[in-house]
Amino acid sequence: MKKSYINAYASESSAGDTAALMEAIYNKQSAITIDRSYMPQNPVGLGMMEYDDFFVLLNGVVKRVLESSNLKNFSNTLLIVGSSVGGMAESESHYFRDKNYKNIDPSRHAINVIADSLKKEFAFCDARSISTACTSSANALMLAKRLIGVGAYENILVVGADALCYTTVCGFHALSVLSSKECTPFNEAREGMNVAEGIAALLVQATPQEGGVELKGAGASSDAYHMTNPDPEAKGAMASMQKALDDAAITADMIDYINAHGTGTEANDRVEALGVATLFGKTYMSSTKAITGHTLGAAGALEAIIGCEVIKRGLIPPQTALKKAENEDILLPLEAVKSDVKYVMSNSFAFGGNNTSIVLGAL
Amino acid sequence: MRVAVNIVSAKKVAAKEKIEDLDEKRIVPKMMLRRRLTRNAKIMLYLADACSFKGGKIIYGSAFGELHATVGITNAIAEGTPISPTLFQNSVYNSAPSYFSLLNEDRDEIITISSGMQTSKDALKSAALQALVSKERVLCVVSESLNIERIEEVNDCSEYLEAGAAVVLEVAEESTGAKEISVGKNETIIASVHDIFTLVDMFESGDCKVFIEL
Numbered sequence: 296m297k298k299s300y301i302n303a304y305a306s307e308s309s310a311g312d313t314a315a316l317m318e319a320i321y322n323k324q325s326a327i328t329i330d331r332s333y334m335p336q337n338p339v340g341l342g343m344m345e346y347d348d349f350f351v352l353l354n355g356v357v358k359r360v361l362e363s364s365n366l367k368n369f370s371n372t373l374l375i376v377g378s379s380v381g382g383m384a385e386s387e388s389h390y391f392r393d394k395n396y397k398n399i400d401p402s403r404h405a406i407n408v409i410a411d412s413l414k415k416e417f418a419f420c421d422a423r424s425i426s427t428a429c430t431s432s433a434n435a436l437m438l439a440k441r442l443i444g445v446g447a448y449e450n451i452l453v454v455g456a457d458a459l460c461y462t463t464v465c466g467f468h469a470l471s472v473l474s475s476k477e478c479t480p481f482n483e484a485r486e487g488m489n490v491a492e493g494i495a496a497l498l499v500q501a502t503p504q505e506g507g508v509e510l511k512g513a514g515a516s517s518d519a520y521h522m523t524n525p526d527p528e529a530k531g532a533m534a535s536m537q538k539a540l541d542d543a544a545i546t547a548d549m550i551d552y553i554n555a556h557g558t559g560t561e562a563n564d565r566v567e568a569l570g571v572a573t574l575f576g577k578t579y580m581s582s583t584k585a586i587t588g589h590t591l592g593a594a595g596a597l598e599a600i601i602g603c604e605v606i607k608r609g610l611i612p613p614q615t616a617l618k619k620a621e622n623e624d625i626l627l628p629l630e631a632v633k634s635d636v637k638y639v640m641s642n643s644f645a646f647g648g649n650n651t652s653i654v655l656g657a658l
Numbered sequence: 659m660r661v662a663v664n665i666v667s668a669k670k671v672a673a674k675e676k677i678e679d680l681d682e683k684r685i686v687p688k689m690m691l692r693r694r695l696t697r698n699a700k701i702m703l704y705l706a707d708a709c710s711f712k713g714g715k716i717i718y719g720s721a722f723g724e725l726h727a728t729v730g731i732t733n734a735i736a737e738g739t740p741i742s743p744t745l746f747q748n749s750v751y752n753s754a755p756s757y758f759s760l761l762n763e764d765r766d767e768i769i770t771i772s773s774g775m776q777t778s779k780d781a782l783k784s785a786a787l788q789a790l791v792s793k794e795r796v797l798c799v800v801s802e803s804l805n806i807e808r809i810e811e812v813n814d815c816s817e818y819l820e821a822g823a824a825v826v827l828e829v830a831e832e833s834t835g836a837k838e839i840s841v842g843k844n845e846t847i848i849a850s851v852h853d854i855f856t857l858v859d860m861f862e863s864g865d866c867k868v869f870i871e872l
Contacts (some may be wrong), residue, residue, distance in 0.1 A: 296791075379750065379751075381772070383728075386732075387732060387735075390732055390736065391732075391735075391736055394736065395808065395811055396808060396809075396811040396812045397811045397812070399811075399812055401722070401812050401813075401815075402774060404722070405721055405722050405723070405772060405774060406723075406751065406772035406773075406774075407721070407772060407773050407774035407776075410773070410774075411774065422773070423771060423773045423776070423780040423783070423784070424771065424772050424773045424774075424780075425769060425770065425771060425772070426723065426750070426751035426752065426770050426771075426772040427750075427751070427752045427768070427769060427770045428750040428751070428752060434769050438769070438784065438787070441787055441791050442787060442872060444791070445659065445787070445790060445791065445872070446659060447659040447787075447872040461732070461735050462728065462731050462732065462735070462746075462749065465731070465734075465735050465741055466731060466741055466746035466749065467746075468741075469740065469741035469742070469743050469746050470743050470746060470747070515767035515768075515769075516765055516766070516767060517756070517759040517764060517765050517766060517767065517768055518759075518765070519759045519760055519762075519763045519764055519765050520760070521760070522694075522747040522748070522753070522756060522757075522760070523743075523747045530765070531765065534765060645750075645752070646747060646750045646752070646753075646756070647750060647752045647753060647755070647756025647759070647768070648756060648759060648760075649752055649756065649768060651767075
């Protein structure tokens with residue numbers, strides 16, 4: 296299998312672009328807004344971006360990747376999009392206004408609206424879209440790694456993108472997993488998660504470029520336990536992490552930092568902490584969702600970018616808002632830690648017990 | 659880059675309104691689980707059973723996902739009534755293969771493709787990649803269940819509101835005799851399932867080896 300490299304990337308989240316995001320992460324400045332616009336009776340913490348048109352922002356992120364890459368255009372690049380809701384926000388606005396479907400464009404409702412929009416702006420050689428809820432763009436990265444590995448493509452742009460919508464905000468509220476304030480992952484006393492929106496794009500290539508990071512491993516599993524609750528024994532989470540390690544041909548003790556899925560919900564954090572403690576012991580771990588909130592289908596790509604930055608900066612992110620960890624067998628740094636970071640793992644777990652882990656490696 | 663794959667088993671199903679016999683009671687004996695299944699999950703479980711697939715890697719595809727759940731949620735929000743947690747957990751595009759995973763205790767990886775009208779073509783590409791990398795048999799299944807109230811307000815592409823097709827494939831040891839998948843015009847079935855429908859037809863006609871472009 297050929298190796299694959301992340302040579303260029305760009306992102307937007309509630310914390311701003313990648314540079315602003317990393318500054319917020321290291322300064323422990325949450326970008327969560329306490330919002331009443333979705334549910335006036337129930338204030339919730341949300342990761343909200345500023346934009347007039349989500350698709351204009353999306354095009355801007357991808358344009359920044361192209362400009363920072365060694366490519367003149369995307370004509371020889373495959374696009375793989377990961378998203379959990381696609382064009383849901385637009386469909387909702389039509390339906391809430393009209394109380395019928397007549398003005399909903401089916402092609403702008405589904406997941407592929409993101410790829411279709413990008414294809415109009417940039418001439419990709421082909422495109423496909425993945426929707427496995429909160430693992431969508433992590434799975435897109437896994438597919439990209441495999442396609443480059445077998446020699447099918449030289450350049451693949453992975454895009455994770457999800458906009459806030461009523462369905463996700465009110466839906467997670469119905470599951471009683473939302474926090475009314477900034478989320479506090481891995482704390483003993485934690486209230487829940489913050490739904491968020493985000494856009495992240497990474498150019499994965501068969502040839503390394505200066506400043507690149509190797510996409511070294513990827514692994515996936517299913518819990519086969521419950522549609523929304525993770526397996527309490529963490530078997531599924533551990534399986535995806537172990538498969539990613541195996542794919543990267545490294546051992547658990549070689550991982551320097553784990554960017555946790557770490558949503559801040561009772562069930563997720565307990566299970567992920569158990570899985571990490573069992574597999575890794577005390578390896579540095581933090582959840583940057585304390586800064587961005589949970590960007591759903593975009594999270595895997597956004598947190599892969601954070602992993603690349605951690606490797607390049609040699610600076611392990613602290614766990615924001617940590618007061619007392621529920622599980623003391625994991626190592627959550629209170630402050631940023633200067634370290635020679637060679638390998639980073641990033642976890643993404645989703646509804647349906649869908650688990651994906653990736654390993655990034657320094658060049 | 660293209661890969662020659664053997665089609666090991668194949669099945670398709672469709673109905674203008676609702677597929678009547680998906681053999682749910684036999685396939686899903688536990689009533690509590692059966693009651694929670696989405697229409698796509700019932701179609702997917704039926705197709706997997708017909709293909710004798712009990713577990714392993716799955717590529718599932720659907721252009722529009724779980725419309726029934728999505729509509730239920732948006733109606734509840736519009737009317738200011740509580741959202742059913744089951745509807746929300748069923749609203750994700752990977753619900754159908756996740757129910758397969760639960761039912762069969764399948765802990766292998768599942769990927770869901772949603773590429774609009776290219777969904778079944780892209781699902782096949784991803785399944786061929788999976789088979790090539792893992793050297794295992796892969797279930798590739800697509801389904802659409804569009805039979806929601808007032809669907810005629812937006813549907814101008816399919817006479818059949820429920821459709822699904824599945825193949826189990828493996829990488830062929832050699833490409834000799836492999837055929838191209840030539841998708842003909844079919845204006846009655848939604849285009850997002852066309853490629854696998856065509857592949858099922860080819861399988862039933864005795865063409866069991868095809869090329870898939872990655």
